[in-house]
Amino acid sequence: MEFQKLINRAMDLRTQYEKKEKQLYGSTSTDEDIAQGLLADANNLVKLVMAEHGKREILHSAEKLGSHLSHCLWSVIVLAKMHNVDLEQSFMETMDKLETQE
Numbered sequence: 001m002e003f004q005k006l007i008n009r010a011m012d013l014r015t016q017y018e019k020k021e022k023q024l025y026g027s028t029s030t031d032e033d034i035a036q037g038l039l040a041d042a043n044n045l046v047k048l049v050m051a052e053h054g055k056r057e058i059l060h061s062a063e064k065l066g067s068h069l070s071h072c073l074w075s076v077i078v079l080a081k082m083h084n085v086d087l088e089q090s091f092m093e094t095m096d097k098l099e100t101q102e
Contacts, residue, residue, distance in 0.1 A: 003088045010077040031082045038075035044068050 018028040029037075045068045051061035058064070080087040 006073070007077055007081070007087070010074050011081055013074070014078050014081075031079060034075055034078055034082070038072060038079070041068060041071040041075060045072060 021028045045065075047056055048058060048061045048065050048068055050056040051058035052065070077087060079085075080090075
């Protein structure tokens with residue numbers, strides 16, 4: 001799947017969330033809210049990885065891993081769009097830099 005399709009899907013879902021947030025709370029989540037959500041998702045991801053190594057006990061951790069990775073990716077994509085970061089270009093540039101570092 002092309003990366004742009006992932007971005008479009010993430011942003012479509014963000015639009016749906018914004019509508020629900022306005023109805024329920026009168027306003028939408030800020031970039032800070034989404035970053036805090038990413039932090040919580042990353043924390044859960046760490047726990048799942050630990051469970052995969054036997055350092056925590058979480059039922060069905062292997063099955064949950066993909067979902068939690070996807071939550072993190074969604075947040076990163078949305079934050080990139082909110083801050084006008086071309087994530088695909090930035091990722092490629094960062095990988096190029098990392099490859100040339102010794």
